[in-house]
Amino acid sequence: MKNYNFLAFDLGATSGRTVLGTLCNDKIEIKELTRFPNSIVEVNGKFFWNLLGLYESLKEGLAACAKEGITPDSIGIDTWGVDVVPIGKDGSILGMPRAYRDPYTDGAPEKYFEIVSRKEVYDKTGIQVMNFNTLYQIYAAVQEGYTPITQAAYLLFMPDALSYMLTGKQVCEYTIASTSQILNPRTKDWEAALLKAAGAKDDILPKPIFPGAIVGELNSALAEECRIGRVPVVAVAGHDTASAVAAVPAENERFAYLSSGTWSLMGIETREPIITEESFRHNFTNEGGVDGTTRFLKNICGMWILEQCRKEWEREGKDYTYPEIVEMANSAEPFVSFINPDDASFANPQSMLRAIEAFCIRTGQRPPQSDKQIVRTIFESLALRYREVLEILESMSPFAIDVLHIIGGGSKNALLNQFTANAIGKRVVAGPSEATAIGNIMMQAVGAGVISSLAEARTIIRASVDTEEFTPQNSDEWNTAYKRFQNIK
Numbered sequence: 433m434k435n436y437n438f439l440a441f442d443l444g445a446t447s448g449r450t451v452l453g454t455l456c457n458d459k460i461e462i463k464e465l466t467r468f469p470n471s472i473v474e475v476n477g478k479f480f481w482n483l484l485g486l487y488e489s490l491k492e493g494l495a496a497c498a499k500e501g502i503t504p505d506s507i508g509i510d511t512w513g514v515d516v517v518p519i520g521k522d523g524s525i526l527g528m529p530r531a532y533r534d535p536y537t538d539g540a541p542e543k544y545f546e547i548v549s550r551k552e553v554y555d556k557t558g559i560q561v562m563n564f565n566t567l568y569q570i571y572a573a574v575q576e577g578y579t580p581i582t583q584a585a586y587l588l589f590m591p592d593a594l595s596y597m598l599t600g601k602q603v604c605e606y607t608i609a610s611t612s613q614i615l616n617p618r619t620k621d622w623e624a625a626l627l628k629a630a631g632a633k634d635d636i637l638p639k640p641i642f643p644g645a646i647v648g649e650l651n652s653a654l655a656e657e658c659r660i661g662r663v664p665v666v667a668v669a670g671h672d673t674a675s676a677v678a679a680v681p682a683e684n685e686r687f688a689y690l691s692s693g694t695w696s697l698m699g700i701e702t703r704e705p706i707i708t709e710e711s712f713r714h715n716f717t718n719e720g721g722v723d724g725t726t727r728f729l730k731n732i733c734g735m736w737i738l739e740q741c742r743k744e745w746e747r748e749g750k751d752y753t754y755p756e757i758v759e760m761a762n763s764a765e766p767f768v769s770f771i772n773p774d775d776a777s778f779a780n781p782q783s784m785l786r787a788i789e790a791f792c793i794r795t796g797q798r799p800p801q802s803d804k805q806i807v808r809t810i811f812e813s814l815a816l817r818y819r820e821v822l823e824i825l826e827s828m829s830p831f832a833i834d835v836l837h838i839i840g841g842g843s844k845n846a847l848l849n850q851f852t853a854n855a856i857g858k859r860v861v862a863g864p865s866e867a868t869a870i871g872n873i874m875m876q877a878v879g880a881g882v883i884s885s886l887a888e889a890r891t892i893i894r895a896s897v898d899t900e901e902f903t904p905q906n907s908d909e910w911n912t913a914y915k916r917f918q919n920i921k
Contacts, residue, residue, distance in 0.1 A: 436882050439497050439504040439663075440872035441490055443511040443590070444672065445694055446470060446739070448486065450493030451866070452502065453873030455882060460873065460896045462866055465496040472531045479534035481590070483517060483525070487597050494650075494658035503661050506876045507598070507650070508668035509591040510675045510868060513611030513719075514566045517593035518584035519602065527580030529590065532564035533780055536576060540568035543575075547629045551712065556623045558707040558718030559613040560731060566612035567630055574631035587636050591670035598665055599648035604638040605667040607674035610720035615640065617705040617718045617726060643669045643722045644879040668875040669722050673697050673729075675871035676839050678722045678886060679864060681894040686834045688825060690818065690852070691867070692842025694736045698821050699729025700829050714824050722875060723886035728828075730821045733773040735842060738810050740784035745803065752803075758847050760804035761811050767913045768805060769797040771813045772921045795920045815851035816910075816917040822856050835859045839867035846900070853902040854910045863899035870897070 436455040442448065450466040468489040472479050490509075497504060518526040530536070541563055545553070550561060559565065566589075573581035581587075588596055589608040596602050609615050609622075614637065616623050624634035649655075649662040669675040676691045677699075691697040705718035705726045719727045738757070745752060752760070769792045771778070781787040788806060792799040800806040818836075826833055836858055838849055843862040853860040864870055874889040883889050904910075 436877065436880065437502050437504045438873045438876040438880075439493070439507045440668075440869045440876070441493060441507070441509045441594070442672065442675075442869045442872060443470060443486065443509070445512050448489060449869065450490075450496060451869040451873070452497060452500065452504070453870070453876075455873075455877055455892070458892050458895060460870060460892055462869060462873065465500070466493045468492070472533060478536070479531040480528040481515065481531050483528050483593065486594065490594060490598065491654070491658055494654070494660050498658055498660040504663055505880055506664045506666045508666045508872045508876045509594050510668055510670055510672045510872050511590040511594070511608070513589070513608055513671045513673075514564055514569065515590055516566060516569070516587040517590065518580040519586040519588055519593075519596075520583065521585040523600075525593075526584055529593070530569065530573070532569075535780075537563045537568050537572045539563070540572040541565075544568055544571045544630065548626060553613065553626065554712045555707060556616055556626065557613050558617050558705045558711070559610075560715045560717035561613070562731065567614050567626060570627070570632050571630040581632075584636060586638060588638070589670065592667075595647045595665050595667070598650055598654060600651055601648035602638055603645070603647050603667055604640050605670035606640040606642045607720040607722070608670035609637070609640045610718075611671055612637075615720075617707075617720065620720075641667055643667060643674075643875045646879060666876045666879040668872045668879075671719065672868045674719065674721055674727060675869075675875065676867040677701065677727055678871035678874060678889065679867040679893055680837045680839055681861075681864070681890055681897060681899060682837060683894070686831050688822060688833045688836050690836055690838045690842075691840045692734055692838050692845075693840045694734055694739060696732040696734030696814070696818070696842070697729050698732060698818060698825065699727050700825060700833065701725045702728050702830065706828055708828070710828055716825075716828070725886070728825075730825065732814075732817055732821060733778055734814065737771075737773060737778055737784060737788075738807065740781075741788075741806060741810070744783060744785050750803065757807055758845065761807040762847055764802070764804040764808035766808065767812065767909070767916070769800060769809050770816065770913075770917045770920050771809060773810075773813055773817050775921070797920065811848050811851055812913065813917070814848065815855040816914055818852050819855040819914060820918070833858070835861055838862045839864060841865055843867075846902075849900070849902050850905065853904050854906055855914065857904045857907060860902040861899050862902065864893070864897040
């Protein structure tokens with residue numbers, strides 16, 4: 433087999449990366465070329481993503497690839513979900529995308545449900561109700577009279593907007609579209625009535641295309657500037673979680689996955705959406721996957737809580753490294769207090785440290801008395817929340833779940849992985865940590881015709897990456913802790 437080179441842009445809520453993937457002899461190797469910051473910018477009380485800054489970072493990534501002496505076979509972009517860029521009739525970008533943490537959507541779902549009921553919205557979309565879903569962003573923007581949205585001819589999701597800036601071609605990739613709570617997972621098309629109820633025209637979102645489709649080529653000016661040539665841009669699984677799940681090194685369908693990062697997303701992969709009274713009651717979501725699959729999952733507040741604590745500690749002059757944080761948790765007294773990571777008070781507080789203290793006081797617990805106890809509380813609470821969600825997931829799964837695959841940056845946290853195995857009472861397989869970039873690259877390989885299926889991609893991934901296994905320990909102590917955890921909410 434000849435060498436194939438694929439360039440992946442993997443953008444998260446705090447940073448982005450340019451990753452070069454080389455596929456040869458049924459193995460994949462990856463190399464990070466650039467890393468760049470990404471952050472929310474506040475302007476006059478509104479919160480935006482710096483789209484032009486991200487575009488410049490992509491250009492730097494293209495130039496870095498050219499400096500390697502490599503012309504990639506294709507390029508793919510994945511990002512977080514739900515946020516959109518308004519495009520005018522003439523193709524101009526009308527404004528920077530509002531960020532999902534902008535509080536303008538607070539209370540928007542409840543107001544929208546006065547027009548279309550919560551149950552009807554869920555029955556049509558199968559998507560977990562969260563105030564920042566695209567549907568409620570559009571509704572809130574229209575109610576606000578926000579001109580870039582009310583005057584837009586089209587809305588493009590983040591990876592599609594960036595590929596538009598690279599190619600001049602407007603598309604809407606299916607997996608990113610599925611995060612919106614506007615797409616019907618059965619028909620795989622938009623629910624026009626939901627858009628109309630939000631105050632938008634029914635053709636404001638382009639018809640979805642599927643992972644592996646070619647968007648277009650780099651425009652000639654950009655290709656010349658970056659000295660990389662007119663490389664094809666592929667619509668990979670544009671939602672970062674969809675790309676990450678594509679890289680799960682599973683041997684069969686009897687697995688659950690946990691994409692662990694700022695957000696934790698736990699779910700299973702199914703052939704058909706699961707839209708039932710039970711899934712509605714537990715607010716589970718049906719998002720698009722690759723190769724015709726559905727990602728049936730639950731969003732869980734992940735390492736966001738720890739990340740915010742670290743920022744506060746840094747301002748106090750305590751710049752803990754990640755290994756130090758893990759050691760702090762490992763040395764702290766176990767099971768002193770718990771938090772519910774998904775409690776609304778942790779969404780975006782002014783002080784995460786004070787929010788943790790307030791939650792413990794409100795629930796009749798002794799607040800953590802030290803930084804290391806705070807970290808231990810976060811890790812244990814996440815593991816116990818994972819058990820709670822997994823038990824609900826198992827009750828709806830069409831198959832038995834034998835193993836939990838942890839992928840993403842959190843898969844490198846051996847202590848939390850062990851806590852998770854202890855809490856759920858099942859085998860945990862951690863890795864790859866670079867799942868999102870690998871999934872992005874593998875879908876480019878599908879687009880190039882080098883790989884024919886998701887199963888083939890996973891076979892290559894299993895042969896290429898190292899994983900670590902964790903088995904349950906101290907089951908009695910964790911079962912007792914779980915009972916306490918369930919009573920604190």
